[in-house]
Amino acid sequence: MSTPRSHFDAVIVGAGVVGVASALWAQMRGQSVALIDPAAVGSGASSGNACTLATYACLPVNDPSVFANLPYYLFSNDSPLALSWGHALRHPIWMMKFLANCRPTKSRQIAQELAALLAHADAGLNPLIEAATAEDLIIANGQLTVWRSATAADADRAGLKFRRDQGIPFEELSGAEAHAMEPALAFQPARGVYYPLARHIRDPLLLTQRLHQKFTELGGQTIAKAVTELSDEGAQVRVHLGQDDVTAVRVVLAAGAYSAQIKGGGAEHLPLQTERGYHLIYKDLGHYATRPVGWVEGGFYTAPMAQGLRLAGTVEIAALNAPQNPRRLDYIARKGAELWGDLPAPDATWMGCRPTLPDALPVIGPSPSSSKIIHAFGHQHLGLTMAGVTGRIVADLLEGRQPNLAIGGLSAARSFL
Numbered sequence: 001m002s003t004p005r006s007h008f009d010a011v012i013v014g015a016g017v018v019g020v021a022s023a024l025w026a027q028m029r030g031q032s033v034a035l036i037d038p039a040a041v042g043s044g045a046s047s048g049n050a051c052t053l054a055t056y057a058c059l060p061v062n063d064p065s066v067f068a069n070l071p072y073y074l075f076s077n078d079s080p081l082a083l084s085w086g087h088a089l090r091h092p093i094w095m096m097k098f099l100a101n102c103r104p105t106k107s108r109q110i111a112q113e114l115a116a117l118l119a120h121a122d123a124g125l126n127p128l129i130e131a132a133t134a135e136d137l138i139i140a141n142g143q144l145t146v147w148r149s150a151t152a153a154d155a156d157r158a159g160l161k162f163r164r165d166q167g168i169p170f171e172e173l174s175g176a177e178a179h180a181m182e183p184a185l186a187f188q189p190a191r192g193v194y195y196p197l198a199r200h201i202r203d204p205l206l207l208t209q210r211l212h213q214k215f216t217e218l219g220g221q222t223i224a225k226a227v228t229e230l231s232d233e234g235a236q237v238r239v240h241l242g243q244d245d246v247t248a249v250r251v252v253l254a255a256g257a258y259s260a261q262i263k264g265g266g267a268e269h270l271p272l273q274t275e276r277g278y279h280l281i282y283k284d285l286g287h288y289a290t291r292p293v294g295w296v297e298g299g300f301y302t303a304p305m306a307q308g309l310r311l312a313g314t315v316e317i318a319a320l321n322a323p324q325n326p327r328r329l330d331y332i333a334r335k336g337a338e339l340w341g342d343l344p345a346p347d348a349t350w351m352g353c354r355p356t357l358p359d360a361l362p363v364i365g366p367s368p369s370s371s372k373i374i375h376a377f378g379h380q381h382l383g384l385t386m387a388g389v390t391g392r393i394v395a396d397l398l399e400g401r402q403p404n405l406a407i408g409g410l411s412a413a414r415s416f417l
Helices: 017-028 065-075 085-090 092-100 104-118 121-131 150-155 157-165 175-181 204-217 256-261 326-340 380-398
Strands: 007-013 033-036 081-083 143-147 171-174 191-195 199-201 221-223 229-232 237-240 246-253 273-282 293-295 300-305 308-317 348-356 363-367 370-377
Touching: 007 017, 007 237, 017 033, 017 121, 017 204, 017 370, 017 380, 033 204, 033 246, 065 081, 081 085, 081 326, 085 092, 104 157, 104 380, 121 204, 121 380, 143 150, 143 175, 150 157, 171 175, 175 191, 199 300, 204 221, 229 370, 237 370, 246 380, 256 348, 256 370, 273 326, 273 380, 293 326, 300 326, 308 326, 348 380, 363 380, 370 380
Parallel strands: 007 033, 007 246, 033 221, 081 308, 143 293, 246 370
Antiparallel strands: 143 191, 171 191, 229 237, 237 246, 273 308, 273 348, 293 300, 300 308, 363 370
16 A cells, blocks of 8 residues: 655646646646645535636626616626625725726726636637547537626627627627527517627536546546645745644645635735625426526526536625524525426525626746746636636746746736726
């Protein structure tokens, strides 16, 4: 029986899809890698998303329209955004930074950064899908976005123009054309947009597990323990596990919303908060949709998947450890019935915490606390989509070389304003 290793070329902290993709990329490059997380692989926010590889989703939540719609978002029971006032009052600086990034100039800069990263998302993920023989989990049937009102559709014209300017292909549809694509919709939209190159995942959790299985087959080691602290010891980084610590030449902090809870990693000094998301699953209604459908006014997605029909999305600004908010689940169920007609009681519900910085950009690159610690978290709504390209960037950094993508705007040293 072989003795477990205690020193590695790289340790990846966090076994969500970003951490697993980073671990697999590094292991495929020939590094000795340990993946550490006390929770089951892929069991957090990576498993509860809208199942969509949203390479078109370069427009951030930090939109100038937030200012005009703020009273509605904050006070309406029919809003896709919910805010815990207690949490907001405890973190006023974060809230002010978020609003500062809603200014037109800043919002456009953020969108450009996201578009540049998303342009390489498929190239980062496809080699991992192929290596893990997970092609059966990928469905290439595009994505449909609908607006119920012409007024709402007109308000998003500038965003569509920005996407077109970035070279993102899409087709504008009349309401009748959109309804013909998804005839089970309970209303005819005023307008629609179809993104033909978008893909979705039949089972996001299974995808992460497949990637992890390949990582293991290649010799990667998984340690089911909680990391409490990271210490740069000069020639190596010590990963504190309570007992039986391990060491590595470099460490990647990819623990999503929990990254700031690990001492010494540098994330504890960053304005990392959570956008809590929810989903409902109707196991017998997977045939309702043939592709992911996003309803703009409703603020959520519908995705057909292996488990049935998933209604996922909305945003709740609240503490990481706050209890599930039943009003968010009620909102999705109510809006789901508007979109699809009468629905039965859901077969499953879920809440998860998306890691979010106030400028809606991830942090990818060296930690300010140590050049041997690499950050890879804060992907908000796009962790599944950006996992592969993030992992490829991380693998470059672990090898001590510059990625072929510009990542200066994703640095932890940016101002977040």
